[in-house]
Amino acid sequence: MTAARVTYLVEQAQQQMGRGQVDMAIATLTEALGLDPNVARAHALLAVCLRDRNRLTAAALEAGAALAGAPQDPFSHYAAGAVHEARREWRQAEQHYQTAIELAPEADWTRRGLGRLYLVWGRLRDAKPWLDAACEADPEDAANLATLAHWHLESGDAARAEAIAREALRIDPHESEALVVLGYAVLRQGRVDEALEHAAWAVQNDPSDRATLSLLVAVKMRKNPLTGLWFRFATFIGSGSSTRMVLLLVGMYLAVRVASMALGDFGQPGAANAVNFIWLGFCVYTWFAPMLFQRALRKELEQVRLRPDY
Amino acid sequence: MSTQRYQLPDEPRPGALTQAAVDPMWPMFAFILVGAWMGYLWFALNAFALGSPTKQRELGLIGVALAGSALAFFGLAGAYESGWLDPGSLKYALLGVIAIKLACAYGLHVMQSRVFELFTYFGGQAKNGAVVLVLGFVMLKAPVAKMLSGGVLGVLLQ
Structure with missing residues (x-):
């Protein structure tokens, strides 16, 4: 009994x-x-x-x-x-x-688990074979496809991520990871209103999920004229490998410093100062925009409290 | 039928070190605004506070930053002494030393951001690093810069 x-x-x-x-x-x-x-x-x-x-x-x-x-x-x-x-x-x-x-x-979920771990770890190359293997083991499992879509998004291929996330949602329209990935993929491709629709749908589906609320805040930031520019910059910098991101940021710094020094050497101190001030302004802007993002996310998270019996 | 409830333990309070965890953006700001020395120290402390699984790599990257910038500095000094670089070119070439330090600092930031995201996702509470940054900027930047000025340490740690 x-x-x-x-x-x-x-x-x-x-x-x-x-x-x-x-x-x-x-x-x-x-x-x-x-x-x-x-x-x-x-x-x-x-x-x-x-x-x-x-x-x-x-x-x-x-x-x-x-x-x-x-x-x-x-x-x-x-x-x-x-x-x-x-x-x-x-x-x-x-x-x-x-x-x-x-x-x-033979199981798909064990392979998906390892693939997802490598994805979190930032070991994108190690993650891919396991995610492919999970999808091969069960191509009709929306969670497998959603994680694969996530991998493509992390790898900077928003269009491919969108296609796979849509496939996952065809199988299970409530797959929360697929909803979030689709929202980000669409947002990265500049379709802000469509991204807002997906974010609203994702929030309706799972209102307490941090990733879902992050998507909603990201869409709001992108729509805001003050923070939208930063979002586009961050998307450009962040779409690809970590090495690419570090090289781009260091390259930008070097380009500005060389330009400023060269202008000084060629007798253009005013122009050199202007370059330095523009760079300083850009740095301050890119430092404060993420803080605004985090604050907005905290606010969204505070607003959501599920009933304990849910 | 009487059912005995299965008891789940309460979560222990986070330890003192975990309570010192901050968003890696703060050590990055310290690196840029106060000096590389403070950025490295803070990144190292944060690696332990976050319980970072990549902490060995992060500490190794700080070592690479120090060794790499020292190597680049001595290489450039040697090239200048041998007459391969004139004073005008030297100031451009010295940007390479800054680039090495900056690349390592961004690398540290990227690695810790990944861990920080997971830390906060699973309920970890991060401290606001603004107060430490302002204190470092106001109280430590000038005296440390004076202490390090003129030497190789100044090039490596400022």
Whole structure:
């Protein structure tokens, strides 16, 4: 009787997680574990839920309990990987995801987990094969496509990201990562009004998600004449690899310094000063605009408070 | 049927070091406005405060910045001594030393931004670094600059 009830509760929690009802899933899983504290799958699911609610210490304990109860279950390793990833322990996360892949070589979600970790880590080249493999394993899973679209966005190919995100949304119109990626992809291509529509849709879908609210703030910043220029500059600088970004920024600095010094050498001190002042103004502007962005995001986050029973 | 509730532990308060975590934009500002010395120190502290998984690489990059700028400086000084560079060209060539330091500082900023994003995404609270920056600018910039002026250390750390 108890075993049947626990099984039912674990299944119910999985459905709640699928609907984004994380707090309800936590309540269901704690009820299941109150009946039988030795159900490894319940511990693993609880670890993922607690991670999503930023309770990383409790999540780590639950992931440990899942691994202790079922060390050969790939989902235990997947949950441990997800928790280590959030705790910024990326080497351990990598090991657990790799073990999960070894234990479930046909599964798509284990490969997506490792690909996503590399994406967060900034190891774009390492991420791509795993994301491709996840999509190959299950081409109809919207989450796989959404993460692949995210990879293309990070790699600076907004058009490709848009196409893949649309494909993901065709399969699941509520896939929140795909909605956010589509919004950013459209915004980067300069279609601001369309991006605002997607942002509104994404917020409606998941009003408490930080990534969703970041998109909404990004659209507002882009529409604002004061911060729109910075947004375009940041998009240009940030669309590509980190090396490209560093080289562009250092190159700009060197170009301005050389121009200013050369103008001084050619007897044009006024022009040299003008170059220096324009550069200073540009620097101050690019320093303050991100602060405005962060402030606007904090405001949006403060406005959103979900009912605890949601 | 009586159900015993499964107890979840409360989250511990963040440690003192974690409470010192800041947006890497602040160490970057310190690098530009106060001096490379403060930027490097703050980036290093922030790597530990954020629990950065790339902290070894970040500390290594600070080492590369110091070693690279020293190497470039001595190389240029040697070229000047040997007559390969005249004073007019030397001032342009010295921009290379600044470029090395700046590239490393941007590299540190990029690496820490990635970790910082995750830190805040999962509920980490960052401190506002403005007060430390202003204190560094008002109280430390001039005396440290005076202490370092004229020497190789000045070129590397300012």
